Amino acid sequence: MTLNDFIYFIIIPILSVSVLLIVYRFVKGPSIVDRVIALDLIITTGIGFIGAYSIFTNRPSFLDVAMILALIAFLGTVAFSYYIQKRNK
Amino acid sequence: MTDILVAAFSLLGAIFILLAAIGLIRMPDAYLRISVTTKAATLGIGLLLLAAAIHFQDFSITTRVMAIILFILLTAPVSGHLIGRTSYFSGVKLWKDSVMDDLENKYHKASQELKSENIKQAEDVSEHIDKDPDSKND
Numbered sequence: 001m002t003l004n005d006f007i008y009f010i011i012i013p014i015l016s017v018s019v020l021l022i023v024y025r026f027v028k029g030p031s032i033v034d035r036v037i038a039l040d041l042i043i044t045t046g047i048g049f050i051g052a053y054s055i056f057t058n059r060p061s062f063l064d065v066a067m068i069l070a071l072i073a074f075l076g077t078v079a080f081s082y083y084i085q086k087r088n089k
Numbered sequence: 090m091t092d093i094l095v096a097a098f099s100l101l102g103a104i105f106i107l108l109a110a111i112g113l114i115r116m117p118d119a120y121l122r123i124s125v126t127t128k129a130a131t132l133g134i135g136l137l138l139l140a141a142a143i144h145f146q147d148f149s150i151t152t153r154v155m156a157i158i159l160f161i162l163l164t165a166p167v168s169g170h171l172i173g174r175t176s177y178f179s180g181v182k183l184w185k186d187s188v189m190d191d192l193e194n195k196y197h198k199a200s201q202e203l204k205s206e207n208i209k210q211a212e213d214v215s216e217h218i219d220k221d222p223d224s225k226n227d
Binding site for chain 2: 024032040052
């Protein structure tokens with residue numbers, strides 16, 4: 001089993017299943033805070049996807065996208081928490 | 090040898106991300122879910138990116154991966170703290186079996202004030218003095 005097969009048949013399915021589980025929480029989540037947490041975790045899992053995919057395709061330029069996604073995840077969470085707190089005033 | 094290391098690290102990272110996803114479903118409370126996402130997911134992402142760094146074995150890519158891991162390690166606790174603070178202030182209930190709540194009676198919801206002494210009790214006493222004593226049993 002080559003490394004590409006390992007990534008393609010084991011790593012990416014595991015990540016896909018975890019994204020599906022997180023989407024279940026995103027849809028169901030009782031409060032808006034749960035949805036924000038689930039969105040943050042989806043983006044974090046996306047960074048993992050990009051890491052695995054850059055190994056799979058042997059193209060390291062994808063890692064730049066991972067850095068931008070990490071930035072967006074942090075900014076999104078901060079903005080959501082700021083506006084949820086403002087909304088309750 | 091490199092392929093085995095890459096496979097081991099990426100498998101560990103994927104398993105940690107899967108555990109974070111399962112924890113997000115199974116945990117009974119928003120605060121416990123926050124604790125899952127900030128710990129397990131950070132470790133999983135770090136291991137996956139480390140696998141990429143080992144696979145390429147290039148100085149510029151290793152620097153990039155280290156920058157991403159450092160950024161995630163710095164921002165995950167900050168965003169977890171912010172969203173936990175917001176969820177407490179917006180009135181998300183704790184799990185019924187939670188042992189302690191340090192902020193109990195220390196946050197006034199109407200004025201959004203947070204104090205180190207119990208503000209709720211002092212207000213309750215003044216309210217009871219204003220009303221007639223029978224309303225105390227409510």
